[in-house]
Amino acid sequence: MMDDTHVLDSLPAYALGSLDEEEKRLVEEHVLGCHICRQELDEFQVVADNLLLAVPEALPPAALKGRLTERIQRLNRTPTKAPPGWRFPWPLPVGAIAAIVLIVILGISNLIFWQRLNTMEVITGPLGMRAVALQNTEAASKASGFVIISANGDDGVLVVDELPQLDESHEYQVWLMREGVSTSAALFSVDEGGYRGMRLTSPESLLLYSEVGVTIEPAGGSTSPTGEQVLRGSLFNP
Amino acid sequence: MKSNNAEDALFLKQVAKGQSAGIEALYNRYSRLVFSIALTIIGDRSVAEEATLDVFVQVWRRANTYDPARGNVRMWLAAVARHHAIDILRWQSSRLDSKSLYLDDLQWLGDPSQPVVEEETELALQRKRVQDAVAQLPADQRQVLFLAYFKGHSHQQISDTLKQPLGTVKTRIRLAMQKLRKLLMDELDDIESVDTSEKNRTT
8 A cells, every 4th residue: 555645665565676567657756756765765675685695505507607708708809899980871671671681691601600690699790780699489480580789789680580470460579678678679570481671679779688589469569578479589698 | 894895896897997807706706696596586507507697798798887876796796687587587488397486485595504605704694694584584475575576576476376365465575575674774784884885995
């Protein structure tokens, strides 16, 4: 129950992240101007954060450190900035995007790159662009896809292949996830071969998101993922 | 008791300068914590390993985004681990074994009676304090805390999962957190004040 003047009863749940969007918004609006609730919330947040120390202890494998070293060494070897004076020609007609992407990838054109892309790693390509291979799910076991993000994260492209065609009442929707919040980035349908290339739109830099996924949604899209997931990938890697 | 936060802050500065010694030091110190959090949330070792790597790579890439005003380095890392693991869990929840989502109070709590061999004494002691405090909660309160904080469930989702009235879930969360605050705040104040003093010396 929420007190008329304070939101004290909601603060523990807010600190845990378990309020729904409307309740969360009310708390955030209130604490902006209430030092009592602000102080209470700060204390509950400390309590919540310390719960992370109560988890059962588990040892990561010794080899994990070596894998981290390898990833960081790869980061150190690859450029992250576009050369001055160059600008990737955005926006592009959707039909041209896939062709450009393929040209870029083929321009790098070595077997190791393709193998790594196929094993769901994030590859840094020319001009600092990052390519992320997506993993399919049982709902679309033949599907494949990848995301390419520009060096500064302002632009991104998704290309998918062999996704099942959907009926008229459904579409595929692309989601970008960050700290538990899903943001819609595109809505699309595929051709007879299950193929489509599209530009991703996002209110923030694509580099800020940790996951990308594709789900089946009602035609016109949803405000949050409701349907079956068909493709996903981690954007967290370098 | 001396805090390690000053050292951690120096390690982060090394990372921000592109010095791998910094990330190695943080990994040596906190990989176990990060992996433990990821495994508790995700319930799959191989995915938790990937999540752990993701976290430290993210630290490598974005060390300059750490804000000391928002907490010490250890808790920042733990929070990053939690957020990332919940993101992964939400995407993979339809594929994971449903047992990984089931609650066993002691399974997630960790056994406070077992000695924990920790490189960092302060972390071990703080962990013990929190575990002891959580152990004092009734089982139903530990359950809702776990679902809310480690599985990222909303009130309604917890209500649906446990088949309990929504009001009951809200009350349990509130009572659990109020009790934990009462049990922990005095001790956490000591830790926070140590960290604050360290922060003041390093900034």
